Amino acid sequence: MKSFEEIFGLRRALITGGLGFLGSTLAERLVQLGCEVTVVDSLIPEYGGNLFNVAGFEQKIRVNVSDVRDEHSMKYLVRNQDYLFNLAGQTSHMDSMRRPVSDLEINCHAQLSILEACREVNPEIKIIFASTRQLYGRPDYLPVDEKHLLRPVDVNGVNKMAGEGYHILYNNVYGIRACALRLTNTYGPRMRIKDARQTFLGIWIRQVIQNQPFEVWGGEQLRDFTYADDCVDAMLLAAASEKANGRIYNLGGCEVVNLAKLAEMLVQANRGGEFEVKTFPPDRKQIDIGDYYSDWGLIGEELGWSPRISLSEGLELSVGFYKKNLSHYL
Amino acid sequence: MKSFEEIFGLRRALITGGLGFLGSTLAERLVQLGCEVTVVDSLIPEYGGNLFNVAGFEQKIRVNVSDVRDEHSMKYLVRNQDYLFNLAGQTSHMDSMRRPVSDLEINCHAQLSILEACREVNPEIKIIFASTRQLYGRPDYLPVDEKHLLRPVDVNGVNKMAGEGYHILYNNVYGIRACALRLTNTYGPRMRIKDARQTFLGIWIRQVIQNQPFEVWGGEQLRDFTYADDCVDAMLLAAASEKANGRIYNLGGCEVVNLAKLAEMLVQANRGGEFEVKTFPPDRKQIDIGDYYSDWGLIGEELGWSPRISLSEGLELSVGFYKKNLSHYL
Incomplete structure (x- = not known):
């Protein structure tokens, strides 16, 4: 089996949402693997793009x-790209309810346009689409595997479901190799912590x-x-494998905990701090899904992925990063 | 239990796609039940709208x-509408592949706008959304029930999946009463027979x-x-029942036959005719789903619906209608 250096070295990759948390x-x-990287990002202030996310290696990539x-x-x-890591998206559930049409334009319309562009000018490209466990809605059973019905509870979930659907469709009908990873709560350095738009953990x-x-x-x-580096591992494994084409995989974490x-x-990782347990605000309650954790056995079996960074370690790494770089994320 | 006359008499209903096959x-x-009906239709020549479909009762409805x-x-x-029968849609699978963005605008964007309009100006409305078995894609098992995974095989299927999703979401989150009927091959008088855009049977x-x-x-x-009148029965039952809110129901037929x-x-219903069995053209083969027939037990159980018109009777009625009115459908 080839190493990631052999697979990605001297190849070309485009990352949409490339100045965001996972994209960067x-x-x-x-870049470390020797790949020639272009990142595309809208840098819309409410979204996750942040130029500081590429600080230290900005000269080694092309920022568009x-x-x-x-x-x-x-x-x-x-x-002329070999890989498209298609991570750009509107990810805020509340924003999707307040401005459903913007969410549709980004998460549906733009996805279809990107796929049409690939079909027209680069059908040989391989695409990894960042999907979300939000598609499942409130689980019927736990852990949730990929056979679970999709019943999204917000506009964002419906639109991401369509976005994922287009990718699988273009793989199946046009042979444009694409797969989807359904991300669960992903966290780590570089995520948006200014507000709860990306995740409450921020x-x-x-x-x-x-x-x-x-x-x-x-x-x-x-x-x-899922810690960010584990999520990136999954993306690289999916990009490297022909087995992944047309497939949809859940990601998940090392352990399941309540909030x-x-x-x-988190308080422990920070060596101190306080929190208050409150009842749900009504507008969040309506779209709350109760318990969720995923069965990521399929990607484990087919691509050999498993999460490696424990939650306590990941929280320590995250807290350490933000303590050092806080001003860039406020 | 109230009769349909009692339920729909003197009430107001809006039908999108109302000059089309099922809408009309x-x-x-x-109209026969005493309802005040407004039909909306774009009359785009490639779609199913046809003014002849309302010939004889055009004075009793408002055509917009x-x-x-x-x-x-x-x-x-x-x-000020009591009911919205939301039937407008781009329904051609091949057109959705050739012009995916138009399909998205009609089957996603417009659906979201309609729901937003209801939320803003008429949250008391009750909505029946015409969905499709196309959402299921190639079945894992037969007959297909509503628990079957959705794996649409064309852009139309992905977009209709999103359109259906918005309706259920607006029911659940905003209390705008909505339900979806997943129609299977529906046929009968008034369908488009000029080409195979609506159904091969046309x-x-x-x-x-x-x-x-x-x-x-x-x-x-x-x-x-499903014969058109049976489908209309299902729409009325769903509109009449509060049990249907937030629900998704398969429709189906009296019998299962191969093509x-x-x-x-059909030849028998026509008292003569010839056909030729051919292999699939490649562009259709890619999106062919093999065998499909549905389990419509859920709507049977919850709303008391069942198809009544046998296939032979439905074909006789259809052939009779088109023999008489052929010129209006060419």
Whole structure:
């Protein structure tokens, strides 16, 4: 079996959402593997793009500021790429309810345009699409595997479901190799912590290291968490394998904890801090899904992936990163 | 239990796609029940709208020519309606592959705009959404029930999946009562027979009554068929029942036949005709789903629906209608 250096070295990869949390983590890894990386990002202030995310290796990548909704720039950018890591998306559930049409434009329309561009100018490209466990909605059973019905509970979930659907369809009908990873709560250095737009864990981390008490809504809900580097591993494995074509894989975490326990672990990682357990605000309650954790056995079996970074280690690494770099994420 | 006359009499219903095959059949029925009906239709020549479909009762309804993509007209039209039968859609699978963005605009974007309009100006409305078995893709098992995974095999299927998702979501999150019926091969008087855009059965009927041999692709595939009046019954039952809110129901047919047998039955209904069994053209083969027939037990159990018109009777009625009215459908 070839090493990642042999697979990705001297190849070309385009990362949409490449200045975001996962996009930039992936970009750094690909650069280390000798890959020629272009990142595309809209740098819309409410989203996850942040130039500091590529600080230290910005000279080794090409940064193209544009929006995935810009069909012309996308059609230019996908040319001559070997890989497309398609991570750009509107990810805020509340924003998707307030501005459903913007969410549709980014998570559906732009995805279709990108696939059409690949079909027209680069059908040999291999695409990894970042999907989400949000598609499942409230689980019928746990852990949730890929056979679980999709019943999204917000506009974002419906639109991401369509975005994922297009990718699998273009793989099956046109042979444009594509697969989807359904990410669960992914966390780590570089995530947005200014507010709860990407994940509640972001704002918790910011508040705990600023010595402010953070709010835990509910507290009993079970979740699993994927550390960013583990998620990047999954993306590379999927990109490297022809077996992944047309496949949909759940990602997941090393352990399952409830949110109150997670809060305690975060306080421990920070060596101090306070939180308050509160009841759900009504607008969140409506789209709350109760317990969720995933069965990631399929990607384990087919691609050999498993999460490696334990939750306590991941939280330590995250807290350490933000303590050092806080000003760049406020 | 109240009769349909008591439920729909003197109430107001808006039907999108109301000059089309099912929309006009439903409109006629609602008029007979004493309902005040407005039909909206874009009359785009490639779609199913046809003014002849309302011939004989056009004075008893209000016809509004506009496109569901026109947010302003839709926001005006949904005001003060008790029911919205939301049937407008791009339904051609091949068209959705050739012009995926148009399909998205009609089957996703417009659906979201309509729901947003209802939320803003008429949250008390009750919505029946015409979905499709196309969402299931190639079945894992037969008959297909609503627990089957959705794996659409064309852009149309992905977009309709999103359109259905929005309706269920707006029911669950905003309390805008909505449900979805997953239609299978629906046929009968008023369907488009000019070409195979709505259903292959349309072009078969046209050719058989014009004494031309028609082409059967494959021939072995099993299917079930719903006669238009049975489908309209299901829509009325769903509109009349609060139990239907947030629900998704399969429709189906009285019997399951393969396409070669269907062709024979059509020739019999026509008292003559010829057909030729051919292998699938490559572009259709890619999106062919093999055998499909549905388990419609859920709507049977919850709303008391069952198909009543046998396939032979439905074919006789259809052939009779088109023999009489052929010129209006060419």
